[in-house]
Amino acid sequence: MSRTRTAQLMDGAGLARRVVEEASDRAAEVTRRSGATPCLATVLVGEDPASVTYVRMKRARCAKAGIESRLVSLPAATTTAELVETLRSLSRDTGVHGILLQHPCGPHIDERAAFEAIAPEKDVDGVTMSSFGAMSFGLPGFASCTPGGIMRLLDEYDVDPAGRHAVVVGRSAILGKPVGMLLLARDATVTYCHSRTSDLAATVREADIVVAAVGRPRLIRGEDIKPGAVVIDAGYNPGNIGDVDFDTARLRARLITPVPGGVGPMTIAVLLAQTVTAATTQLGLVRG
Amino acid sequence: MSRTRTAQLMDGAGLARRVVEEASDRAAEVTRRSGATPCLATVLVGEDPASVTYVRMKRARCAKAGIESRLVSLPAATTTAELVETLRSLSRDTGVHGILLQHPCGPHIDERAAFEAIAPEKDVDGVTMSSFGAMSFGLPGFASCTPGGIMRLLDEYDVDPAGRHAVVVGRSAILGKPVGMLLLARDATVTYCHSRTSDLAATVREADIVVAAVGRPRLIRGEDIKPGAVVIDAGYNPGNIGDVDFDTARLRARLITPVPGGVGPMTIAVLLAQTVTAATTQLGLVRG
Numbered sequence: 001m002s003r004t005r006t007a008q009l010m011d012g013a014g015l016a017r018r019v020v021e022e023a024s025d026r027a028a029e030v031t032r033r034s035g036a037t038p039c040l041a042t043v044l045v046g047e048d049p050a051s052v053t054y055v056r057m058k059r060a061r062c063a064k065a066g067i068e069s070r071l072v073s074l075p076a077a078t079t080t081a082e083l084v085e086t087l088r089s090l091s092r093d094t095g096v097h098g099i100l101l102q103h104p105c106g107p108h109i110d111e112r113a114a115f116e117a118i119a120p121e122k123d124v125d126g127v128t129m130s131s132f133g134a135m136s137f138g139l140p141g142f143a144s145c146t147p148g149g150i151m152r153l154l155d156e157y158d159v160d161p162a163g164r165h166a167v168v169v170g171r172s173a174i175l176g177k178p179v180g181m182l183l184l185a186r187d188a189t190v191t192y193c194h195s196r197t198s199d200l201a202a203t204v205r206e207a208d209i210v211v212a213a214v215g216r217p218r219l220i221r222g223e224d225i226k227p228g229a230v231v232i233d234a235g236y237n238p239g240n241i242g243d244v245d246f247d248t249a250r251l252r253a254r255l256i257t258p259v260p261g262g263v264g265p266m267t268i269a270v271l272l273a274q275t276v277t278a279a280t281t282q283l284g285l286v287r288g
Numbered sequence: 289m290s291r292t293r294t295a296q297l298m299d300g301a302g303l304a305r306r307v308v309e310e311a312s313d314r315a316a317e318v319t320r321r322s323g324a325t326p327c328l329a330t331v332l333v334g335e336d337p338a339s340v341t342y343v344r345m346k347r348a349r350c351a352k353a354g355i356e357s358r359l360v361s362l363p364a365a366t367t368t369a370e371l372v373e374t375l376r377s378l379s380r381d382t383g384v385h386g387i388l389l390q391h392p393c394g395p396h397i398d399e400r401a402a403f404e405a406i407a408p409e410k411d412v413d414g415v416t417m418s419s420f421g422a423m424s425f426g427l428p429g430f431a432s433c434t435p436g437g438i439m440r441l442l443d444e445y446d447v448d449p450a451g452r453h454a455v456v457v458g459r460s461a462i463l464g465k466p467v468g469m470l471l472l473a474r475d476a477t478v479t480y481c482h483s484r485t486s487d488l489a490a491t492v493r494e495a496d497i498v499v500a501a502v503g504r505p506r507l508i509r510g511e512d513i514k515p516g517a518v519v520i521d522a523g524y525n526p527g528n529i530g531d532v533d534f535d536t537a538r539l540r541a542r543l544i545t546p547v548p549g550g551v552g553p554m555t556i557a558v559l560l561a562q563t564v565t566a567a568t569t570q571l572g573l574v575r576g
Contacts, residue, residue, distance in 0.1 A: 133418070164486075197477040
């Protein structure tokens with residue numbers, strides 16, 4: 001009997017597979033119709049092991065999905081100006097449809113300046129201010145990949161944010177802020193919490209939808225989850241530990257993303273899907 | 289004795305005068321040092337009486353502050369493409385330092401497309417996505433004028449948003465959304481409410497800072513104001529009625545903006561101040 005009270009798991013891994021399959025089919029269609037293959041350029045500064053691993057993984061996924069991937073590896077000593085010039089050059093390159101700047105780039109790089117050198121129509125990672133504006137104002141544009149993946153997960157499990165109270169814990173430029181804006185665009189009442197929030201637990205207790213995106217292991221405890229809430233754990237912490245204490249939260253939530261296998265796989269899936277969409281638009285196969 | 293329990297009024301009219309005086313001094317300094325006068329171009333589409341009045345008022349205030357104002361009056365039948373071309377041309381015109389598109393422009397105009405034709409460095413009304421991104425990410429850029437004015441008012445009355453719960457009622461692109469982002473950048477916990485919020489009164493009751501920006505007369509009732517809260521009424525309704533029921537809210541708030549004379553005067557003041565700042569930067573009088 002007690003098992004029936006635990007939350008249903010939101011299977012991000014499974015959904016991501018389907019999203020990638022669909023992207024792969026669309027990529028093949030692009031190639032068939034235009035002769036060109038959708039191409040994602042990935043820019044890597046330095047040789048941070050985690051970044052190298054992420055990039056390798058993304059390139060392998062591209063290859064499997066029929067998306068060309070071009071790796072631009074720059075030395076760790078690359079300046080912001082050089083990085084900006086590289087990104088501008090890729091923005092002009094008609095053979096490249098999507099651009100991903102692997103970040104963090106290192107403390108000597110002005111990442112915002114670098115992001116803004118990416119043409120909005122190639123910003124398949126959704127990091128430019130233009131993409132953020134589009135997400136905020138409900139305009140066409142690419143979502144940041146993790147927030148976009150979270151919205152796909154909610155849709156997949158028929159969670160309509162309209163009129164629900166969504167509490168977003170974390171306010172980063174690529175995760176907390178945009179996911180809040182996407183939820184607001186879908187008519188949720190949205191609260192942004194962060195390190196300066198005076199009573200995080202009390203705020204989380206009022207949430208119909210919790211999005212944890214702060215990178216602090218098990219910060220959100222099960223006792224603070226409102227019974228029946230939807231819990232999205234976008235936390236990345238060493239040892240595959242999320243921002244939510246999964247074992248206790250699942251006893252109160254209605255739906256919950258596991259870590260790993262929840263939000264994580266959606267990020268690359270959305271990246272690939274958006275790359276194919278960018279290619280489709282840029283190659284004139286649909287009206288942009 | 290009962291008078292001591294009513295809120296202190298936040299004197300936007302007085303603060304706005306000081307902001308304009310300071311802008312006027314800076315404008316004179318720009319003229320003295322560069323020989324050029326800060327210039328605001330105002331673009332008006334059609335002859336909506338309210339818009340004509342606003343534009344006339346803004347031009348009079350410019351003149352008084354030593355800011356040149358250039359009026360570009362376009363016929364009501366102007367297309368989006370024509371309006372965009374006008375705004376692009378003003379963006380290129382080195383004699384113009386700030387651009388204001390009086391809106392709403394009418395239902396046949398794509399206002400977002402028009403706004404985006406304004407160069408970010410001349411967007412002294414803070415309406416472009418680039419300005420919104422800057423407000424959201426704490427980067428240099430111009431604030432939307434009313435949100436910028438609200439932040440000035442909070443500062444003037446030593447209200448530090450850090451760690452406080454700010455509830456923003458309304459989510460428009462030029463008011464609700466940016467003021468929430470500015471409060472978040474100042475470390476408030478921020479909740480966005482709107483027409484789809486399921487229990488507005490309950491949410492408002494938890495607010496240390498209430499920003500009403502929805503345009504519904506007396507929507508926020510005094511009984512829903514937390515005792516000691518700061519109440520910012522940015523509502524515009526006919527008959528000088530705010531979104532807050534002032535007479536009851538002032539009995540519970542610690543600080544409250546009157547309508548008129550609260551937020552309203554700050555909007556033009558910030559517009560003028562930002563125009564002078566834009567001129568200062570564009571004329572090379574400070575590092576941009």
